Amino acid sequence: MQGGSSGIGYGLKYQARCISDVKADTDHTSFITGTLSLREENEVHLIRLSSGGTELICEGLFSHPNEIWDLSSCPFDQRIFSTVFSTGESYGAAIWQIPELYGQLNSPQLERIASLDAHVGKINCVLWWPSGRHDKLISIDDENLFLWSLDCSKKAAQVQSKESSGMLHYLSGGAWDPHDVNAVAATCESSVQFWDLRTMKKTSAIERAHIRNANYDMKKKHILVTAEDESGIHIWDLRKPKIPVKELPGHTHWTWAVTCNPEYDGLILSAGTDSTVNLWLAPISAGDEPNSEA
C-alpha cells in the first residue's frame, strides 16, 4: 500500500485477495492476480516483471464473471490457471485458459476449459500438484475434499473421488506435498490433517488450533510450514508431529499466508493482516536466529 522507494508497484482497480506465481513460465517472472469486488466487474491480471527488473508490466487483462477468492496457476502450462469465485450466495470453481496474445492489451475473453460444477458448497481452494505435470486437481470446501482428473485437451474435468472430512472439521485450505503425489495436507479448525489420495483416508494430523495456511518445503521432504492466526509461523517435521521444529513470531495481527522459497533453503515469505509481508531466514538445521524484514 505504501509503495516504498525501493519497491515496484502495480495498481489494481479493486481489492484483490489472491496472487499466484506462474511457475510454468520459466523465461520470465510472472504473476496472475484476480480482483475481489462484490458489485463491480472483476478482472484477472497477468503481470510480468520487465527484463530490467525495474517495472511490472500488464501482459493481459481479462474480465472474470465473479469475484475471485482463490487463484492458482497451473505448474506445467503457463496459460492455464484455476479460480474459485463467488456470486455472493454460492461458490464455484473453474479452470481457465488465457487465449493467445498477439501484443494487444484489449484481449479477448478467457476460455473456460472446465468448470468444477460437481463441487457445490463453499469452496476454499483448488490445488495443483506443485512439482510438475500431473493430471489431477484437488478442490477443498468446508467439509469435503474432491479429487478431479483433468484433461486439458478434451477440456473436461471429472470427479475421481470425494471424501467428507467428518463432523466438526471445517476445512479451510490445504497444500499438496511436492515430494509425494498422493499426500495432501488440509488445514481445519483445530488441526492439519494429512490425506492419502489413493485411499482418500486421513493418515495423520498435527493438532494445532487456528492454522490459516500451510506450505511444503519444495526442497526438503517432510518439512511443512504453517501460519496461524495469533501465534505466528511454525515449521514442522512431519515425522515428529507433536512439537514444531521452529517457531517464528509472525505478524502483529493474523498471519494469513506463508510460502517457502523453492530454490533457497530456509527462506520463508509470510503475509499478514497487518499489511506487511515478512521475509524470514530460518534454516532448519542450524540454530540461527530468524531474521526478518518487512
Next chain:
Amino acid sequence: MGTDDVPLDDKAKRMRDLLSSFYSPDPSSTPNAPSKHGTLDAINTTSFDPDQYMNLLVQKSNLEALLKRHVEMAAEIKNLDTDLQMLVYENYNKFISATDSIKRMKSNIVGMEANMGQLLDKIMSVQSRSDGVNTSLFEKREHIEKLHRTRNLLRKVQFIYDLPARLGKCIKSEAYADAVKFYTGAMPIFKAYGDSSFQDCKRASEDAVAIIVKNLQGKLFSDSESIQARAEAAVLLKQLDFPGKVSDLSPTTAHEASVREFAEAIRAYRIIFPDSGRQLITLAQDLVINHFETTEQYVKRRISSANLLGVLRTIWADVLLMDEVLHEAVLPDFSLEAAQGAVKKYVASTFTYLLQDISDVLLRVNVSPKEAAEEHPLQVALEASRKAVLQGSMDVLLDFCQFLDDDLGLLVKLRDFIIDWVQEGFQGFLSALDDRFLLLSGRKNSSSPDQGLTEGAHSEKVLAGLVLVLAQLSIFIEQTVIPRITEEIAASFSGGGARGIENGPAFVPGEICRIFRSAGEKLLHHYVNMRTQRVSALLRKRFSTPNWVKHKEPREVHMFVDLFLQELKAIGIEVKQILPQGLLRKHWRSDSNGSTTSSRSNPLRDDKMSRSNTQRARSQLLETHLAKLFKQKVEIFTKVEYTQESVVTTIVKLCLKSLQEFVRLQTFNRSGFQQIQLDIQFLRTPLKEIVEDEAVIDFLLDEVIVAASERCLDPTPLEPPILDRLIQAKLAKLKEQNPITP
C-alpha cells in the same frame, strides 16, 4: 411519524418481554407483570386465557379491526418462529459438540462398571484369603518368636557364663583381639547386672582382662615384638580403656575428647613408630573426608549459614588440632579443598530452594482465584511473589554474608571463592527464574522438546492472570530486585577474582536486566495474545455460523456484543489488579449516552446512500478510499506499555482488527450489513470508556463498517432514528438486568 412509532415501540417491548421471559428462570420476576385481567395486553402473561381473550376481542372490535389483528398476529407468530429458529441455530453448534463429547464419554465408560465389579470381587477374595492365612499362621508364629527370644537370651547367658573360661583360653593362645572383642561385647551386660546375678562372672572376667592388659602392655613396650603386633596391642588397649573414660562426658565434649585423644594417640604413635607417617596421613585424611561427606549430605537439606558455620568451625578446630601433631598431612590445605566443595554445594542448594519457593508462591495463583472472587486474588499473588523474590534474595545474601563476616581461618581463605560463587549463583538463579517463568506461562512448551508432551497438556490450563502476574513480576525484578542485589553485592561481595580478571565479574546485572525486560515483554504479549484468542474464538463463531446472505432485519443488538464486553470487563478486572494506571488519563466524554445522532465519523451515513444505482456504489467506494488517504494515519499496532490502559487498548484494537477481518470474509445482504452497523454502533460508547485512544477506536469501528459495506450486496444503512431506538432499547435492557451498574 409519531403514529408509526407507537406500535413499533409496543412491538419491540413485547418482543423483549417474551425473550426475557424465555430466559429468566422465574416467570414471576418479569418486571411488568400484569396487574389486571380482562385486557388485550394479557397475551404475554402466564395467566393468559385464550377463550377469554377471544371473547374480549370479538366483543370489543369490529370486523375490520379483527382482520387487522389477525394479520398482525400472523406476522408476529412468524417473527417469533424465526427468532426461535435463530436461537436454535445458534445453540445447535454447542449442542452438537456436547453430544459428541457425551458420546465419547459414554463409549469410554461402557464396560467399566462390569470390570470394576470384577476387580472388586477379586480384590475381596484375595483379601479374605490373605486374612485366613494370616490367622492360621498367627499362633505358630507367636510361638516360634517366643522360642526364638528365649533361645537368644539363653545364648547370651551362656556366653556370659563362658566368658571367664573363654578369656582364659584366649590368654593361653594369645588371641588378645578376640578376647577384647568378647569382653567389650559383654560390657553392657556387666554394667547392668554385674552387681547382682553375674557378680562372679564379672569378677572372673575382670581378672582375666587385667591379665590381658598386662600382657598387652608388655607386648607394646617390648622391642622384640613386630611393629604390626605392637600397633595391634595399642589399638586393643585403647579399646579396653575407652569406654570407661568417656562415659561421663557430654556428647560435644566427647567429640572433642575423641579428637584430642586421637591427636594424642597419633603423637604417642609417632614417638613409638617414627616410620609409619604415611598410614597416619591417610587415616587423618580419611577422617576429614568423612567429615565433609557428612557435611555435604547435611547441606542438601535446608539449613542456614549459621548451622553450616557451626559445622565448619568444629571441623576446622579438629583439623588444626590434628595438624599440630601431623603436619606432614597438610590437613588445612586438604580440608580447604573439601570445604570448597561443601560451601559451593551449599550456595547452589540455597539458590535451588529459593527458586522452588518462588515458583511455589506463583503456583498458588492457580488455586486461589476460585475461593477469593471478592478480593483481588491476582493482586495478592503479585504482592506475595514480589515479596518472595525480593525478600528471598535479600535473605540469601544476608545468609551468605555470615560466611564473609566470620573470621574462621578456613573461610577467610575461601573468601574470594565464596564471593565468586555467590555472584555466579545469582546469575544462574536469575536465568533459571526466567526459564521458570516461561515454563509457568506455558510458552516454553514448544522450544524444549523433552518437556513438550507434559507441558503441552499443562499449557492449556495456564491462567491468563498468572501470565500477567509473571509479566509484572519480571519488570519488578528488572527494576527493583536486580538493582538491590547489585547494591548488596557491591557492598559485601565485591572483589572475588578467583575466576581471573579476563572473565570479568560473575554477576552481570546488565545482562540479567535485559533477560527480564525481554521476558516481561514476551509475557505481556503472551497475555494479550491469550486474551485476544478468546475473543477471536467468540468472533469466529459469531461470523461463521449464520448465513449472512439471508440475514433477517436487525431487531436488537446481537448478544455477541454482550459477550465481547463481558470478556473486556474480565480483562479490565485482571489488569486493574496488576498494572499501574497510565499517566495520561483521557477526559471523560460528555455525551456518552449512546446517542447516535452525531454523524461526524461515519462517512456512510450520508444521504448519498439513498441513491440506488451502481454509480452510487462506485462513487462511495472512491469516497471511502479518498477518505482513507486523507485521514490521519492511525497506528493500530503500537508497542504495549505496562499500564492498564495500554494493555486493554491493545487487546481491543487487536479484537476489532480481527472483527474487521472476519467481516471481510463474509458476504452480507442488506439486513446483515445493518445488523453489523447496529452492533458496531452500540460498541462505540462502552469501548471508548475503557480505552485510552478514542480516535483509534473510532477509526477501527469505521473500518469494520466500511469492510461490511464493501462486502454487502446492497449497503443501505439503517436510518439513524431506528438505529438510535434499537440502541436505547438495548441500553434499557442492560439497565434492567443490572440496575446498579450504569
